[in-house]
Amino acid sequence: MNAAADALTILKTRSLSGVLEREIEQAILNGEIAPGRRVNENLLATRFGTSRGPVREALRALEGLGLVELIPNRGVFIRQPAIEEAIEIYDVRSVLFGLAGKTLAGRATEAQIAQLCDYLEQMEAAARDRDFDRYYPLNLAFHEFIIDACGNATLAAQYRGLVKKLHLFRARSLVQGGGLEVSNSEHRAMVEAIAARDPERAQHAHAEHVARAKARLLAAHQRAAGEAQRTN
């Protein structure tokens, strides 16, 4: 995002408190403030050069996003979802992404399909080179593109909210346990269904893609838990 667009965003979202919300959200998602830890309102206020009022408003908004939890008289804490919640989120995300695929299959333009194919080729090239640093942003953009292109803003907002919460679980690398090629074959199935304008098949392929990501996370988590037990 360029400076002009950023300035516009600042004005649009309600100057101080809106900016703070984004800044604090970034700080949380970047892991600057670790999950489970308490957030100090004064510290944030002095850090951003404001008073506590806007900080509190921003935190209240972040509570709505499910990123923090407010405990009376004790303050706000960064949420740390249990594995059970991560599973719940994946299940919901799966049907949402399925809906995105189904919708897009029914309304994709030729240009959009070409764009999807382009992403696919770039990701396959990155996978061949084992270039994860190149692969990761492509993968992100690919999924974002689908969510946006399906044209359902409500769906997009819900989906993004879930992904943010999942970031708190901080297991991004674990999910790539199956390797880049596995993911890519799933991506190919998704794009083919959309290109064939087959909503049913697209829905299934998209939902299945997330379901398999969930399975990979689960397997990695249990593997990690087993190792932790052996270490004890």
Added chain:
Amino acid sequence: MNAAADALTILKTRSLSGVLEREIEQAILNGEIAPGRRVNENLLATRFGTSRGPVREALRALEGLGLVELIPNRGVFIRQPAIEEAIEIYDVRSVLFGLAGKTLAGRATEAQIAQLCDYLEQMEAAARDRDFDRYYPLNLAFHEFIIDACGNATLAAQYRGLVKKLHLFRARSLVQGGGLEVSNSEHRAMVEAIAARDPERAQHAHAEHVARAKARLLAAHQRAAGEAQRTN
């Protein structure tokens, strides 16, 4: 909810600002403050006997729920979703409810199935008597029961948020265009699939139920729009 549980809720949600959030949300959903109108912070503050700080925090939380919109230097406005957004919401709600049905079919206890059958019989009785006042709360409880029983708290939270937004659209009566019997036959299909412990069929029946509600809303809306045009 009794007084004790209410007091507990008050303490749990952060006394003032949490209570305000619920109160204001109720005021909005009851239609006390009409969609599109601006909310006056001072008025709310004096009405609840507090200062503006907690009111602003509560409004900020409601923004996260999508019930109000904040416009810089102009205040918060009650959102009034367009028909397009209502359609989006129904589509998302459909897959969420489908997931609830699928999940519940895979884990329903005998007691839960019995409860569902009970709801079904009561609703059919109410429908036979054309007793809409008895039917409506039953219908609500039936759907709530399914959402809760499926055991996915994330799903339940998302679903409830969507339903709240839909309340802003204020077309509850329109949706009952098909009559009580039509809804009930769909309900029966849902319960039968759950009782048969058939996740696939349950998912489809549940998703279809919401999809048909969407179609009923759409038909009613276009009928209303046509009449408005004829009046002009």
Added chain:
DNA sequence: TGATCGAAAACTGTTGACAGTTTGCGATCG
């Protein structure tokens, strides 16, 4: 009579201060 301009009122955004609670630490006692 209608439109335009300007000032006053109303309201939002933000701040600093105060009250009440929680937490951490040191002293005291078993």
Added chain:
DNA sequence: CGATCGCAAACTGTCAACAGTTTTCGATCA
């Protein structure tokens, strides 16, 4: 030496006031 009690510091929850913007309303002019 360990546990418990009490005090002080830190922090949250709330409030009232101030600054800046928007809106309203009346006066002026074409």
